[in-house]
Structure formats: C-alpha cells, structure tokens
Amino acid sequence: xxxxxxxxxxxxxxxxxxxxxxxxxxxxxxxxxxxxxxxxxxxxxxxxxxxxxxxxxxxxxxxxxxxxxxxxxxxxxxxxxxxxxxxxxxxxxxxxxxxxxxxxxxxxxxxxxxxxxxxxxxxxxxxxxxxxxxxxxxxxxxxxxxxxxxxxxxxxxxxxxxxxxxxxxxxxxxxxxxxxxxxxxxxxxxxxxxxxxxxxxxxxxxxxxxxxxxxxxxxxxxxxxxxxxxxxxxxxxxxxxxxxxxxxxxxxxxxxxxxxxxxxxxxxxxxxxxxxxxxxxxxxxxxxxxxxxxxxxxxxxxxxxxxxxxxxxxxxxxxxxxxxxxxxxxxxxxxxxxxxxxxxxxxxxxxxxxxxxxxxxxxxxxxxxxxxxxxxxxxxxxxxxxxxxxxxxxxxxxxxxxxxxxxxxxxxxxxxxxxxxxxxxxxxxxxxxxxxxxxxxxxxxxxxxxxxxxxxxxxxxxxxxxxxxxxxxxxxxxxxxxxxxxxxxxxxxxxxxxxxxxxxxxxxxxxxxxxxxxxxxxxxxxxxxxxxxxxxxxxxxxxxxxxxxxxxxxxxxxxxxxxxxxxxxxxxxxxxxxxxxxxxxxx
Amino acid sequence: xxxxxxxxxxxxxxxxxxxxxxxxxxxxxxxxxxxxxxxxxxxxxxxxxxxxxxxxxxxxxxxxxxxxxxxxxxxxxxxxxxxxxxxxxxxxxxxxxxxxxxxxxxxxxxxxxxxxxxxxxxxxxxxxxxxxxxxxxxxxxxxxxxxxxxxxxxxxxxxxxxxxxxxxxxxxxxxxxxxxxxxxxxxxxxxxxxxxxxxxxxxxxxxxxxxxxxxxxxxxxxxxxxxxxxxxxxxxxxxxxxxxxxxxxxxxxxxxxxxxxxxxxxxxxxxxxxxxxxxxxxxxxxxxxxxxxxxxxxxxxxxxxxx
Numbered sequence: 010x011x012x013x014x015x016x017x018x019x020x021x022x023x024x025x026x027x028x029x030x031x032x033x034x035x036x037x038x039x040x041x042x043x044x045x046x047x048x049x050x051x052x053x054x055x056x057x058x059x060x061x062x063x064x065x066x067x068x069x070x071x072x073x074x075x076x077x078x079x080x081x082x083x084x085x086x087x088x089x090x091x092x093x094x095x096x097x098x099x100x101x102x103x104x105x106x107x108x109x110x111x112x113x114x115x116x117x118x119x120x121x122x123x124x125x126x127x128x129x130x131x132x133x134x135x136x137x138x139x140x141x142x143x144x145x146x147x148x149x150x151x152x153x154x155x156x157x158x159x160x161x162x163x164x165x166x167x168x169x170x171x172x173x174x175x176x177x178x179x180x181x182x183x184x185x186x187x188x189x190x191x192x193x194x195x196x197x198x199x200x201x202x203x204x205x206x207x208x209x210x211x212x213x214x215x216x217x218x219x220x221x222x223x224x225x226x227x228x229x230x231x232x233x234x235x236x237x238x239x240x241x242x243x244x245x246x247x248x249x250x251x252x253x254x255x256x257x258x259x260x261x262x263x264x265x266x267x268x269x270x271x272x273x274x275x276x277x278x279x280x281x282x283x284x285x286x287x288x289x290x291x292x293x294x295x296x297x298x299x300x301x302x303x304x305x306x307x308x309x310x311x312x313x314x315x316x317x318x319x320x321x322x323x324x325x326x327x328x329x330x331x332x333x334x335x336x337x338x339x340x341x342x343x344x345x346x347x348x349x350x351x352x353x354x355x356x357x358x359x360x361x362x363x364x365x366x367x368x369x370x371x372x373x374x375x376x377x378x379x380x381x382x383x384x385x386x387x388x389x390x391x392x393x394x395x396x397x398x399x400x401x402x403x404x405x406x407x408x409x410x411x412x413x414x415x416x417x418x419x420x421x422x423x424x425x426x427x428x429x430x431x432x433x434x435x436x437x438x439x440x441x442x443x444x445x446x447x448x449x450x451x452x453x454x455x456x457x458x459x460x461x462x463x464x465x466x467x468x469x470x471x472x473x474x475x476x477x478x479x480x481x482x483x484x485x486x487x488x489x490x491x492x493x494x495x496x497x498x499x500x501x502x503x504x505x506x507x508x509x510x511x512x513x514x515x516x517x518x519x520x521x522x523x524x525x526x527x528x529x530x531x532x533x534x535x536x537x538x539x540x541x542x543x544x545x546x547x548x549x550x551x552x553x554x555x556x557x558x559x560x561x562x563x564x565x566x567x568x569x570x571x572x573x574x575x576x577x578x579x580x581x582x583x584x585x586x587x588x589x590x591x592x593x594x595x596x
Numbered sequence: 597x598x599x600x601x602x603x604x605x606x607x608x609x610x611x612x613x614x615x616x617x618x619x620x621x622x623x624x625x626x627x628x629x630x631x632x633x634x635x636x637x638x639x640x641x642x643x644x645x646x647x648x649x650x651x652x653x654x655x656x657x658x659x660x661x662x663x664x665x666x667x668x669x670x671x672x673x674x675x676x677x678x679x680x681x682x683x684x685x686x687x688x689x690x691x692x693x694x695x696x697x698x699x700x701x702x703x704x705x706x707x708x709x710x711x712x713x714x715x716x717x718x719x720x721x722x723x724x725x726x727x728x729x730x731x732x733x734x735x736x737x738x739x740x741x742x743x744x745x746x747x748x749x750x751x752x753x754x755x756x757x758x759x760x761x762x763x764x765x766x767x768x769x770x771x772x773x774x775x776x777x778x779x780x781x782x783x784x785x786x787x788x789x790x791x792x793x794x795x796x797x798x799x800x801x802x803x804x805x806x807x808x809x810x811x812x813x814x815x816x817x818x819x820x821x822x823x824x825x826x827x828x829x830x831x832x833x834x835x836x837x838x839x840x841x842x843x844x845x846x847x848x849x850x851x852x853x854x855x856x857x858x859x860x861x862x863x864x865x866x867x868x869x870x871x872x873x874x875x876x877x878x879x880x881x882x883x884x885x886x887x888x889x890x891x892x893x894x895x896x897x898x899x900x901x902x903x
Contacts, residue, residue: 189866209867263657263664263690323844333860334688337849341655341689353849354762 079126079560081568083591090588093563095556099542101512108416108535110423111384113513116529117521118382119465119493119502120583122147122509125548126561133565133573142490142577147509148525150175150470152549153491162488164507169547171510171525175470176458179479182504184487191483195220195451200483201474202452202459202467208266208330214451224268225448225461228277228380228519229328230388232440233339237401239371241315246304248438251373253290254297254347255339261444264335268447274431276388277445279463279519281420283385286431289442294346301347314348318372321353322361328377328446336375368398377446380464381587383519385427386415393430393439400439407433418535456480463519466503494566495576497583508549512540512559525554569593617820620896627892633885641702648695649681652852656690664688665861665868685870688861689850693871696852697878703853704882707768707837708830714772715833716826719779720815726780727787728810738784741777749774749832750839757845764837764853767846771836775829782825786818820897827893831886838879854879 078095085091085106092104103112115121125146132141143156148171151164164180183200185191188207194200196217206214206222214222233255241247261271276283306314319340321332329335336353343349351372356364365374381387392399393407407430414426434440450467452459455475461467466482474480486500493505506514512526523529529540546554565573566584570592574581581590621627640647656662661679666686669675684693726737744752756770790796791814799813840846841855842862849856854875861871 209864259657331688333849337689338655340850341653355844 076555076557079557079564081560081564081571081591083568086589087593088567088589088591090567090591093560093567095560096539098555099544101540101542101556101559103538103540105536105538108418110415110418110420110531110535111382111386112531112535112538113529114382114384114387114521115587117511117513117515117524118583118587119505119509119511120496120581121563121566122149122493122505122511123525123554123559123562124494124509124565125550125552125554126558127552128548128550129561129565129573133575135575138575141575142492145492145505145508146549147505148546148548148554149506149508149510151180151507153508154179156491159487162491162504167549170470171543171546172470176473177470177478177480180469180507181479181481182488182507183481183483184485184500185483186485188485191485192451194483195453198453200481201456201477202450202469202472202480203483204450204466205485206449206451208449210451211266211449214449219454221452221454221456221459223450223452223459223461225327225450226268226279226463227327227446227448228279228383228463229326229377229446230272230275230277230442231328231335231375231377231444231446232272232275232442234365234370234374234376234400234440235438236368236370236374236399237439238368239401241304241306242401244304245437246300247306249290250297250300250304250347252297252438252441253293253300255342255441255443256292256346257289257441257443258292259342260335260338264331264338265444266330266447266449268449270445270447272442272445275392275434275440275442276385276431277380280380280383280385280388282414282424282427283388284431285424286428287435289435297347308348312348313344313350316350316352317343318354318370319343319351319375320356320361320365320370320372321375322358323355324358326377326379326446327448328379328444329375330446332375339373339375366397366399368401380519381583383464383515383521386411389427389430390415393434404433404437404439406437407439416534418531418533460517462515462517464515466506468517469507490577492576494562494584495578495581512542525559567591617893617896621892624892624895626888627896630885630888630890630892633881634889637701637705637882637885640698641705644698644702648692648698650692650695652691652696652699653850654691654695656686656692662686662690664690665864665871667868668693668870684874685868687857687871688864693857693874696857697854697874699852700854700857700875700878701882703764703847703851704834704837704879707764707771708834708882708886711768711772711775711833711837712826712829714768715775715829716779716822718772719776719781720783720822722776723780723783723785724787724810724815724818727784728791728806728814734784737780741780744774744777745781747774750836753836753840754843754845757840762845762848764841764847764851767837767840770840771833774836775833778829779822779825782821783815783818786821787814790814790817824890824894824897827886827890831883831890834879834882834886 076098078097080092080094082092089106089109090103091106094102096102128146131137144153150167150170152167154163154165156162162182164182166175166178168174185194188205188210191203192206192210192213195203211222214220235242235248235251237243257271261269273288274284278284301314308314319336321336323332340351340353343351364370365376378388378392390411393404393411395403395408397403410426410429410433414423414430417423450461453474457473458471459467469480469482472480484500484503488501488504489498490496490501491504491508493502493509496502496505510524512524512529513521514524516522525542525546526540527543529538531538542554542556542559548554561573564571566581567588567590568574569590584590662682663686665688666682668683668685669679669681670683671677671681675681682692682694684697687693687696722737722741726734752774753767753770756773757766760766760769796809796813799809837846838855838858841853842859844859847853847856849860857875858872861868865872
C-alpha cells in the first residue's frame, strides 16, 4: 500500500515538474511576442527576435560587434507615440500618432530620464526590484552613495557629468514633515536649504540676516469653477456678473503670500501663449448688478438675489494656501457686492475632486492646477477639452481653437488660436481665474547661487554651501523610491532629478533645455521628433550613453507589453497621462 | 380666636423646599461664583450689539488699517492711540475677534438651553411613562435608551450629523438626542421610588387618574435631581456643540461660534495664539459657570445636607 502511495507521489512530482517546465517555456514564449512582435515591423527585425538575455550580452559587446539598433512600436489606440527607434548609435526617432507640440516640454520631466540599457535589463524585474527602486544608475550630477531609510540619502558628486561636475562633493537629502521643524533646523545651521517655507514664517526668514528668502514662481492657477448645467449658472450673464463682481485683487492681496499675482488668464504668463488675448474683467460691481437684474434675478426684500453654495476642500495647495479663509472671503464678497447668499461647504478631498471634475457640483467650487510641464496645453487642453465635463457642457468656442493649436509646433503660429480660446473663456466664463500663488524656500545666507526652481528641485549641483564640502537639503518627506519612471510622489521626483538625466531637462526657469540630447528636431506637423545625443557621455557605471539606452528606457517606461515594464506600483501614471501607454492590454 | 390661630399657623409654617434650596444655594460659594458668571454671560448675550464694537461678520479690509491675524491692540496697555483698538485682535478674515467672541455667547447659550430643554422634555416624557407604566413599555423604552447610551455621546452626535447633514440646527438636534437618555433615566428612577410612596397611594385611593397622579403628584417631586442634571447638561451640550463646530459639523462660517473660531484657526496656535486663546477661554468660562452652579444646586437640593 505504502509503495503504491510512494509511486503516486512520484508520478505527481514528475507531472508537477513537467508542468512547471512547460509553464516556464510558455512564459518565455508569451513574453517574446509581446515585445518583439511590434519590433518585427521595424527596420532591424533580425536583431529584435533575440531573447532579452541575449540582447544584454550583445549590448555588452556592441562596440566590438557594431551597433544593433533597438526599437519599440505600437498600434495607435489611446497612446500618442507609435514608434521609438534607434536610427544609429546617437540618433533616436519618436513617431507620434498625433501632433504633439509639447513633446520637448514633456520629455524633460523627471519620469522620462534615461537609464543604461544593461541596468534596466538586469534590474527591471521582480527579483531585482529592490535595486531598481533604491539604487538607480543615471547620468545626473550626483550618484547615490547610501539611503539610510527614515533618516537621509547621501549622494556623491559624479565627476563625468556632461555639464561639468557639481560644485559640492557631497549632497545630503533630509526631510521633516513640519514646516516649523524645517525652519528650526535651518536656523540652527544643521541644514543648508529647506523647501515649502510656511507663509507664516516669511517675515522671520526675511528678518534673519543669516538666512535667505527664495521665492518659488511656481506656475499655477486658482480658479472659481462654475458648472453650466445648473441654474442660474446656465445663463452666461450670471456667470459674467460673477466675473465682474468678485474683487480678485483683494483676495490675492490679503490671502496670498508675497509674489502671488492676480490671474488675468487661466494660464500663467510665464508659459508661452498663456496670456494672449483680452485680459480678465475689471472689478465692477455696478455692471455686475446690472447684469444680474437683466438676467431676471432682482434683489429680494432682504437684499438677497438668490442662494448658492461654495464648495472646497480644506487642503493646503500653493495655488490656494488658506482655502477656508478664501471661501469665507468669497462668501462675503458675493453677499456684499452682488446680494448672493452663499453657504460654505467643506468636502473631503477625494470626494471634492471626483464631484467637481465630473461637473456634479451645483454651486461654485474652489479648485486649482499646478504645472506638470511648461506648455499651454498642460493648462488649457486639460481643462477645456471636448471630453472634460468639469464646467458642465463643454464649450466648442473654446475647445475647437485649442484642438487646432495643438497640432502646431511653432508658438508664434499657434498664438492666434490660443488668443481665440482665451477670448472665448473670457466671454463664456466657465470659471473665474483668481490667483497665481507663490511659494518660497529658504537657505542659509552663505549658500552661493541658491535659487528656487520653477519646476521641481533647484539646481543643487550649482550651489556652494559656504566653505563646507557637504550641502544638506531638507524637504517635507522621505522619497518613496528613486526609480521615477513609475513615481508621482514629488519628494521622489526631486531625489531622482539629482541622479538622473533626460534627453531634455528643465532649467531653473522651468524651460526645457537639451541635456543628454544635443537637440531634438520636430518635423513640420510635430508628428516625428528626431533626437541627436551628445557623444561620449557616461552613466554613473562608466558605460556610454547611446540610442539603445534611450529606446530601452522608453520601452520599460511606456511599453505595457515590455518585460521591463516594472516599477514601484506598475501604474506608470505620468507616462500614461502624458503619452498614453503603448501596447496596453485590452480591458 | 380662629383668626389668630390661622396667623400663628402661617407664622410657624415650615419653609418650602424651594425657599430652603434658595437659601442653601446662596450659602454655596461655588454656586455664587457660577451664578454670577452665568448672569454676566446672559447679560453679554442680551446686550451683545451694545457691547461689541463691530458687527461680527464685518470684514475690515479697506475700512481700517489692520493686518490679517493682527495681535490684540489695547490702548491702555500701550498700543498706539492712532491704531484702532481691537482688544482680542483680528482674525484671518480681518474681523474683530472680540465682537465675534461676544456674539458667540449668544450662540453658545442658545445651544446649551435649547438642546437641554429638548432633552428634558423628551427625557422626562419617556422616563415618566417608562417608570410609571412599567412592564414591557418600561423595557422597550429603557432598552432603547441603553442603546443610545452605549455609544460615546460625541461619536453618536457625529454620526447623526453625518446622516442629517452639517449645520447648527442639525448639530442641536444631534446633541439633544444623545442627551435625552440621561434625563429619561433620572426621571424614571424618581418615578419608580415616588409611585409607591404614601401620598401617591393616597391620591390613588381618592380616585385620582393616572395623568393627575403623574403630573400633579409624582413629577413635581422628581424635579430636584432633574434640575441638577440639566444645569450640568448645559455645560456638556455647549462643549459638544463646540466640538462639532470645531470639526466643521456644527455652526458654519461665517457664524461667530466659539468652536468654529477655534477650528478655523487651529493651525495658528503658535503664530497667532490670540485666535485660539480667546474662544477657548470663553468656552472654558461658560462651562465652568454651569458646572459650578450645577455643583451648588446639587448640594443645595440634597436632603441629606439639610440642617
């Protein structure tokens, strides 16, 4: 009996082993077509049919055997890019599904930084995920020396950085959640630079001769949203009355930190074509009241025309630092200036975003937007497209010129369309632009070249911390991971920017400037971008930057079918939002 | 003779319970202090428009040279005479904090008295019926009260407001509902002990109806513990209302309510402490007044302390 049982177990074991072996082969067989099938359409199909391990070996000896260009392609569905190809050792071509004039501005964003092909192929998998997330190899100004979890990250200068070695040999990232604690550390001299200075500490920093106050001109907009599918907001005269009856200057002057500006357009003026067209209405309560009378909303015996609600979430944002106070101020202005009685309603943050962006709030709502990249499409196209219901029924007068402008790469040629769109926004008043909020950082007075950047962290590689050889930079929280292809966390993106480098990068003014690429050229209708890499650039591991590194990085980042499409969460949110993932599995 | 005997009978008539209570209350130091503060608070609430130098909703932007969250300016304490006097400072929306605290007295006392009145009426009704009827009626009502008492009162109030929606009215209702069981239990206990007493039996023997016995014989004698409980209950109700408003569930902006004022400026505790200090102090003083008075009343109404 026992022999029979033993035999049965043996048979089962053999079957299981066979099943595992078959599954293993099957897995490989499935992986290969997912990534290699699209490549069969490209110019070098022969090299692309090799297994990933073989590719790595080939890559290691590519100089000896000649360059074997990689490529990745996809059918145009929700994705904006249909092909990324290495044309030669230093040339990469991106072919788009539709024109994208903001391409250069987007690729400078940290999630699109370039990593060595071999490093991705070795580490972009579940087994080596820890290395992938905590010790990336990049081409940025600093290399990671150690990440002491819960305490600090220590970076060492990368001497072969393409723009010249960093001024300080050691860079330390630290963090503290409370603004007061960050300021205390700065005052004590234990850190050299702190971010997100609390507006209440502005005066303290300005009056302290040992500190420097560094305004951050962050491009953002705070607006009062109006959904045109609810009464009385479906009447443009009522919306226009609101636009004229709210004293925006009073709000900015009294409830925003220094450096904030009254918004005359939805898009900040620092962005090309952001503020072309007619500026917003002047504060004119008489004209506003006349419009409300004309719209058939006379004042009642108590002086009130109608009642509404002001929705907001009680969350600090640079574009709205004190939401509760601003809500009450708008409530006061509506009552005093226009005879509109408004109830202030605080909502839970997630619920507020879901309801407001779905166009389900029947009153006014206080919302804003911060720039992901410096292009007008990041502001206008996102909010006023034909598919966005957040202001109720979308306005063709706004989205049609935007659609035309989005196919034009030359800002000067696109200008008339943006002018048309901005004028339509002013005329139709889907929202009221109120403020471009300012934030501030602070540094010790002896830190030379200290300057806050418009997007992301400052250029720390240019800072000189007095006569010290270590620069200590303090943020509000610890990074989640250092592989930012699959990160949305701002703290992580800042740390990644020290290590990595993209084809382009944002300079301190937020402009996208060539970095690893010498230049990227667009064709006439912005559907093909050809990037030429600088020659002889090195990664931290000493390997040379070439076109295959770019293709493999983008393959891992954007190609949902790639075996290297592995990251912290697997969502690759920024890549998906800005370019749409390629070869996304059907839902 | 008859006349002189009536006079002498009146002269030797023992003092009524209320007169005795009043005399004992006046001797209680804590009751004196509590009563005095309460009197001042009531006067403040009544004469708020006279006392407060500004409208509590008036935004002073463009009207006076004041800064956001400006510290108190008291001329007697050295604040320059050319600056407008704001003895409790300016809040985040450029309003006079003193005026808002003064008007806040109205809201808080209104909240305290309204909720306790509602809770007393509901609790007395439920407790009296429960205690007098007994049997399954008593069981049903008191188990319901037990269920209400099983939850922490503030948590239950938050749950009720979450269902009814935020706002002062709903907060009042929520606090009244969660306060009711206490009064129901107090009244029920009194009714249970009183309904077997001789004077009630006598009334019953004389053919008095249930309503007469309950309303004329039992309830008047059940009042003393209820009064003590009510006085202490006002303090709890004011605290609960302030807590709900602090959490944004009670009074909504721009109503000058102490809890809302605390909640709005809670992050300024280090940078502008006056914005949380004065509303907090007002809550503390009011609650203290009711507690002192309640303690005094309890002692005054306790027959064991009768001298």
